[in-house]
Amino acid sequence: MRLLEKFFLSLYDYTLDILPFFLIAVLITSILQGFTKLSWLKVFLKNKRTAPIYTGFLGGLLPLCSCSMLPVANLINSMSRSYAPVLSFLIVAPVVSPVTLILTYGYFGLPMTALRLFGTLGFALFFAYMAELFFKKPSSLPLSFGGASQSGWKSFGTHFKDNLFGIGKYLLLGIVIASLIKTLIPPELIRPIAGSFLSYPLVSFTSIPIYVCSGEEVPIAKALRDIGFSSGVSLTFMLGGTGICMPTIIATLKFLPKGLVVAYVIFWVIFSIIMGVVYDIFLWKF
Helix, strand or coil: CHHHHHHHHHHHHHHHHHHHHHHHHHHHHHHHHHHCCCHHHHHHHHCCCCHHHHHHHHHHHCCCCCCCCHHHHHHHHHHCCCCHHHHHHHHHCCCCCHHHHHHHHHHHCHHHHHHHHHHHHHHHHHHHHHHHHHCCCCCCCCCCCCCCCCCHHHHHHHHHHHHHHHHHHHHHHHHHHHHHHHHHCCHHHHHHHCCCCCHHHHHHHHHCCCCCCCCCHHHHHHHHHHCCCCHHHHHHHHHHHHHCCHHHHHHHCCCCCHHHHHHHHHHHHHHHHHHHHHHHHHHCCC
């Protein structure tokens, strides 16, 4: 009975954390799709070579978390002839924002903040361009450019319904899975190996099912350092906890190929581990 209670409590907490931001993102995205021509976004996505750079910087400017970014990511993907722009956006948006960078600087200082910023941007572009080589978007997939018309409200309603239920059902499934994992795997299991190299992959893997809202991960990472983990492991948690989570992974299956989603998760885990190790070896003294 206690486990069932804990599960429903986790489910409630995750839903309460995610749902308001997701609904706001769905509303804003649907308004853009229903009432604007989105000409500015079409300009960004027109050139395949530069589009991932633009969408990466766009992701860094918007105050989005790993779940509220999904409607925007779906929009970018629907307007692009390749997967590279949406991948760059997906990587940067939840990890880099003015809020998270300021918080990281306040808790951990300039070197980690700079590594978080430039490391994430570099990884986003690297993975986006690499994915472009191995995962070609079928030319048969229709492109959607939105557009204002006399039936703007009708268009808005259609897009709102598609965004809410199309992505929402995958998001809900991810929340349920994340709640189950949190219920069955106590966080105390990771403490005994806090001082070993295994702490990097362990923290990276265990952060995936945990939804952490953008900004919330920084004080949690500080708490990890306070109980004995290194600053690099804290960085690994911040990247893993916000960059990918179970709801995000499940939801991206709505608009990305399964193989690409798997590659996205694997490379993100490797990236978060490498970043933590690099910080501890080269930058922790600064």
